[in-house]
Amino acid sequence: xxxxxxxxxxxxxxxxxxxxxxxxxxxxxxxxxxxxxxxxxxxxxxxxxxxxxxxxxxxxxxxxxxxxxxxxxxxxxxxxxxxxxxxxxxxxxxxxxxxxxxxxxxxxxxxxxxxxxxxxxxxxxxxxxxxxxxxxxxxxxxxxxxxxxxxxxxxxxxxxxxxxxxxxxxxxxxxxxxxxxxxxxxxxxxxxxxxxxxxxxxxxxxxxxxxxxxxxxxxxxxxxxxxxxxxxxxxxxxxxxxxxxxxxxxxxxxxxxxxxxxxxxxxxxxxxxxxxxxxxxxx
Numbered sequence: 001x002x003x004x005x006x007x008x009x010x011x012x013x014x015x016x017x018x019x020x021x022x023x024x025x026x027x028x029x030x031x032x033x034x035x036x037x038x039x040x041x042x043x044x045x046x047x048x049x050x051x052x053x054x055x056x057x058x059x060x061x062x063x064x065x066x067x068x069x070x071x072x073x074x075x076x077x078x079x080x081x082x083x084x085x086x087x088x089x090x091x092x093x094x095x096x097x098x099x100x101x102x103x104x105x106x107x108x109x110x111x112x113x114x115x116x117x118x119x120x121x122x123x124x125x126x127x128x129x130x131x132x133x134x135x136x137x138x139x140x141x142x143x144x145x146x147x148x149x150x151x152x153x154x155x156x157x158x159x160x161x162x163x164x165x166x167x168x169x170x171x172x173x174x175x176x177x178x179x180x181x182x183x184x185x186x187x188x189x190x191x192x193x194x195x196x197x198x199x200x201x202x203x204x205x206x207x208x209x210x211x212x213x214x215x216x217x218x219x220x221x222x223x224x225x226x227x228x229x230x231x232x233x234x235x236x237x238x239x240x241x242x243x244x245x246x247x248x249x250x251x252x253x254x255x256x257x258x259x260x261x262x263x264x265x266x267x268x269x270x271x272x273x274x275x276x277x278x279x280x281x282x283x
Contacts, residue, residue, distance in 0.1 A: 031120035035084045036169070039104055039161050042085025047101045047162070049092060057090055065199035065209060066173035067158070068093035068102055077107045077154065082118035087159075093177055102163040103174065110155045121157060125170040128153040166190070178202065182243075187253060194256035200232070200263075201239035207232055210263075218279045220271055227270045235263040 046052040049071070057071040064070075068091040076088035087104035094100070108116045115123045158172050165174040166186065175195035176186040181202055187194075200206045214220065214228050238259050242252045268276050 028120065032169075035120050036159070036161055038084035039087065039159060042083075043087065043090065043101065043104055043161070046090055049099045049101075052090055052101075059092075062209065062212070063093075063205065065178055065196065065202075065206070066175050067091055068177060070105070072107075077109065079108070082106055082108055082116055084119060089156075091158075093163075093181060095180055096183065100162075102177065102180075103158060103160040103165075105159070106157045107154050110153055116155050116157075119157065121170055126155050126157050127172060128155050190253050191257045193258075193260040194253045197235075197239040197256040197260040197263075198243070200236050200260070201243050207236045210236075213282065214267065214279065217282060218271060218275045220275050224271045224275065228267060231263060231266045231270055235259055235266070238262075 046055070046057070052071055055073070056075060057073045059069050060072045061070055071090040071092060073088050076086055079086075079088075088107040089105035090101060091103040091105065092099045093102050095102075106116075106119060110116060110128070115126050158170065158174075160169055160171070160174050163174065163176060163180065164186070165171050166176055166188070167173070173192075175190070175192050178195045178199035179186045179190075182198065184198075200210055210232050211229055214232070215225055218224075218228075220228060239256060242255050242259065245252065264279075264282070267279060271279070
């Protein structure tokens with residue numbers, strides 16, 4: 001018969017021992033923190049874009065409202081192994097009149113649906129692109145992000161290591177950027193629709209991006225494209241008026257969200273059903 005003290009000791013030991021799931025979670029969080037530290041240490045000098053240019057990075061594609069401008073290092077995309085300190089892509093946004101590094105992305109050539117090795121991140125954080133560098137940096141590439149897919153492709157992982165992302169460190173889009181561009185604090189829990197309206201309000205670039213996005217994704221006719229331009233101009237005026245009424249946009253979040261939803265309603269009423277089917281992914 002086991003001594004009562006031995007039973008008590010065994011019970012106490014079992015209660016104090018870390019649960020396997022908690023231990024694994026802690027290890028995962030530690031690995032992710034080490035990844036972020038390595039990424040920041042490896043890119044801190046690229047906060048000066050001229051240093052990045054001298055290192056071989058070059059701006060490619062448009063300035064995405066929720067991602068900024070991609071600066072790509074082609075040689076690093078061709079690397080077979082991933083290094084947290086050497087991302088293939090740097091993401092810059094103009095803040096307070098200067099280019100600021102807000103995030104990085106890792107890109108690697110892959111031939112099947114398995115996630116790339118070498119970075120301690122969830123499989124769901126990766127997405128894929130297929131095509132040339134020019135095509136993959138074009139507007140439709142991030143209108144509806146594709147998960148990992150079979151066949152030759154570029155697997156991409158975003159990491160917002162220099163500007164907090166309300167949707168998480170590894171989310172593809174960072175909808176804090178439209179607010180940061182205009183010098184606003186990022187409102188907690190703001191819907192993406194409101195952020196899209198803020199981006200639309202931000203000068204000619206905001207309007208031009210939405211117009212180009214609608215053209216690229218929807219592939220509308222010439223007549224539809226003219227009508228869509230009028231729709232975008234109309235709702236940009238509404239978004240600008242909302243921002244001008246308050247110094248802080250979170251006082252108008254619901255109205256800004258409705259502004260973007262109303263734009264999409266007008267788009268749907270303007271184009272043929274097959275065009276709208278392609279545009280539904282923009283939300």
